[in-house]
Amino acid sequence: METNNLIKGIHHVTAIAADPQENVDFYVGLLGLRLVKKTVNFDAPDVYHLYYGDETGNAGSILTFFPFGKGSQKGRHGKGQAATTSFSIPTAALDYWMKRFDQYGILYKNPQQRFNEVFIYFEDPDGLGLELVANDIDTRPGFSYGHIPLEYSIRGFWNIEMWETTYERTEALLANSLNYEFVAEAGARRRYAAKGAQNGQFVDIVWDNNNRWGMNGAGTVHHIAFDTPTDNTQLEVRDAVLSAGFMPTHVLDRQYFHSIYFREPGGVLFEVATTPPGFLLDEEKAKLGEALKLPPWQERNRAQIEQLLQPISLEKVYQKYNITH
Numbered sequence: 152m153e154t155n156n157l158i159k160g161i162h163h164v165t166a167i168a169a170d171p172q173e174n175v176d177f178y179v180g181l182l183g184l185r186l187v188k189k190t191v192n193f194d195a196p197d198v199y200h201l202y203y204g205d206e207t208g209n210a211g212s213i214l215t216f217f218p219f220g221k222g223s224q225k226g227r228h229g230k231g232q233a234a235t236t237s238f239s240i241p242t243a244a245l246d247y248w249m250k251r252f253d254q255y256g257i258l259y260k261n262p263q264q265r266f267n268e269v270f271i272y273f274e275d276p277d278g279l280g281l282e283l284v285a286n287d288i289d290t291r292p293g294f295s296y297g298h299i300p301l302e303y304s305i306r307g308f309w310n311i312e313m314w315e316t317t318y319e320r321t322e323a324l325l326a327n328s329l330n331y332e333f334v335a336e337a338g339a340r341r342r343y344a345a346k347g348a349q350n351g352q353f354v355d356i357v358w359d360n361n362n363r364w365g366m367n368g369a370g371t372v373h374h375i376a377f378d379t380p381t382d383n384t385q386l387e388v389r390d391a392v393l394s395a396g397f398m399p400t401h402v403l404d405r406q407y408f409h410s411i412y413f414r415e416p417g418g419v420l421f422e423v424a425t426t427p428p429g430f431l432l433d434e435e436k437a438k439l440g441e442a443l444k445l446p447p448w449q450e451r452n453r454a455q456i457e458q459l460l461q462p463i464s465l466e467k468v469y470q471k472y473n474i475t476h
């Protein structure tokens with residue numbers, strides 16, 4: 152089935168965390184991402200679903216979390232997972248970020264080279280694998296009035312890295328159903344890009360049959376979501392995935408996008424999410440992420456849900472990182 156333009160790149164990445172305040176501190180305070188939506192896990196409304204991204208939460212910038220609370224089981228990186236999530240920064244920003252990490256005691260590996268890019272690897276408080284990839288290709292704007300200077304700010308995703316036993320079957324799914332094509336190889340790493348996509352958003356497969364299997368828990372990715380323009384293109388992708396022998400879910404209403412889910416051959420959970428309606432659906436741009444937003448069917452349970460959720464405060468973030476706002 153012809154899938155050109157049905158997938159534009161990465162929509163979001165969703166991971167698991169432990170303490171929600173610690174999560175907000177790190178992604179808003181340290182990395183300077185915007186908390187664009189504070190809602191709940193629609194399948195488990197006693198757990199937050201926190202969305203971080205650029206100024207308006209554009210597809211390709213959104214890292215989301217289910218923080219299950221202090222004491223949550225730790226996960227383990229391994230096969231069958233999207234083990235590393237990489238953000239794009241300007242080349243000139245690399246020194247800024249290393250100094251910032253030094254200032255706040257964040258451990259990171261020395262800059263390394265991969266393909267034609269330089270990157271640094273680090274982890275969040277739960278051990279989630281992260282990278283900052285320095286490049287001069289990404290033209291997306293940063294968070295224009297965030298506390299990280301605009302010329303150094305994170306632009307969105309550069310690539311996600313999946314750890315697999317082998318690559319052939321996943322590559323076939325990417326190429327035949329998800330509009331991705333092979334673009335580069337280095338050792339046991341193969342890189343794929345959505346046809347016509349700009350500004351990175353690559354999918355990398357790193358395969359090693361001897362690697363141990365991953366284990367879900369805090370510090371691991373729950374799923375990767377790909378971006379499709381409309382409800383109609385989503386149904387076309389669903390048909391393509393079905394035709395390839397996979398079992399996608401029915402379309403689910405996630406309030407800010409519509410979703411289907413299925414597992415790729417290596418075990419990673421994939422989602423295909425629509426670009427609209429987006430995060431301005433129920434909040435104006437200036438107020439994004441400030442109020443707890445619930446899906447309409449949970450509004451009658453608001454009081455009970457709010458009692459179950461650990462309070463989180465952006466004011467604490469601002470104080471911790473000496474941010475004026």
